[in-house]
Amino acid sequence: MADATAGQTVTACNAPGGFSRLARLTGVNWRGALAVVAFVLGWELLVRFKALGFAAVPGPLESLTAFWATYASKASYWESWFASFRRVVAGFVLAQLLGIPLGLFLGTRERLRELMFPVLELMRPIPPIAWVPLSILFWPTHELSIIFITFIGAFFIIVINVHDGVRTIKQEHLWLARSLGAGEAMIFRRIVLPSVLPAISVGMTLGIAVTWNVVIAAEMIAGDNGLGRLTWEGYVSHTSTVVIIGMVSIGFAGYLSSALVSWLLHKLTPWRA
Amino acid sequence: MNDVLHQGALSIRQAGKIYDPAGAAVVALEDCSAEIRAGEFVAIVGPSGCGKSTLLNAIAGFDRLTSGEILLDGVTLASPGTEPRPGPQRVVVFQHGALFPWMTVLENVIYGPTRQRVLGADAARAKALDMLRRCGGLDTAGQRYPGQLSSGMQRRVEIVRALMNEPKVLLLDEPFRAMDTVSKSAMHRHLLDIHALYPKTVLFITHDLEEALFLADTVYVMTTRPGRMKTMLRVNLARPRTLDMLVSHEYLELKRQVVAGVHEEAQKAFERGERELA
Ligand SMILES: Nc1ncnc2c1ncn2[C@@H]1O[C@H](COP(=O)(O)OP(=O)(O)OP(=O)(O)O)[C@@H](O)[C@H]1O
């Protein structure tokens, strides 16, 4: 471990240019920060000089001004955040609560696997958005159908990942646990579950990203609020700054939830430094 | 101490194992016999795929024999009619290591005795720290995760985890196979020291003849599959073993006696491998 860190430091010192040194001294990713600034600047310039296709696109400055002037203090804007977040959390958490146990069962029970796997494999390739019409027909409210579609987005991912995770548990670990005196229940809790945590981790990380994709699309089609709806309404009402504000908000919201999930997973698997 | 020394006699009688008898019928072991005394350090040398792990798994209680039997202190451990049952009296250290990566070193080491309720958590921790310290100052690594240790340290911790259960037999399945010469040599020193401190019956599996002769009291050479004991050799080198013994007359004489046999079996295994691939 110590060797690995030493190795990295050496590469950082040898790397050419001042950014690496600056990054090391300040702990900030200066290269990345510069790229963001360059992106925003380029965008502003393209809009200013009315580059091809940019005639109707608002610039970052205009969008930011509109945001500060009206949206930052507007209750309905923050309600959009809340509505989308609630759907993501509901769909995502439900998917984990049902998907993790199902994945564990499928991985450990051969008969159940034979029974259910073909059905799962057939349903898995159907994109969550394709569930929208059926979902609206089935569920009594639009809210429930959006949550359901969001759930679908994360559900298959976690089931398949947990299932694969169970099947890669080291035989030696199971054998040793038995040698050392563990019974079946203990083996499940202290060997199977921790062995599968990395796979759960992958499933959740992929799942949370997909969940945001799905929720935004579903809101555009069937929602009456939320960040997806906000963005779509900006387009329909010809207030193009709102489209930008909506998109950037979605970006931040997605980033925030991914960061939250990865923080949680880090806490759950402290041995994976 | 004497009590411990009188335990751990292994008797392997005409052990046989056929994998998948209805289909491919791979005969892994056939008529494999050995008498191992309590406290003896035994090394089993054999070419790759000759059935060494199969024998070890039968002793450990991971798999069933299809003929013959294995007794530990007169009690049948394995036979075609015995349900395989792993237990703390015979713990394995595997080639690739099998510490639980999600537990700290200390949690790994106390897992056996606390699980079996032989010791309370505090007593187990005290015993673990003591053993870790004796086995080369490993106690300072107690709060680390296995992934943060070198492979040599991991393997030693694993040996300590096995010894914590006061096993009658310590089963080592090529534990140093993947190591470079220098680390391997350091591990030999550690293992010999540990064996002097805790004189259990040791079954050490390897395909490295020099390693076997340097470590063991008795070396068995196995034939290619189906595995049988081909030769048995008593190593009358004094203990503690030192590196200069590796060039001593006695050591070289022992090596001369078996090297031809081992080479012959390795050659057969290699040729069969070529045939099976062709
Ligand atoms: N579960 C199994 N089913 C079928 N054949 C098996 C099984 N396990 C092992 N074998 C075969 O039995 C033979 C003996 O295997 P074993 O693992 O005991 O060999 P080994 O001496 O430990 O080899 P190595 O030095 O490579 O570890 C091999 O030919 C192997 O392919």
Ligand SMILES: [Mg+2]
């Ligand atoms: Mg083997």
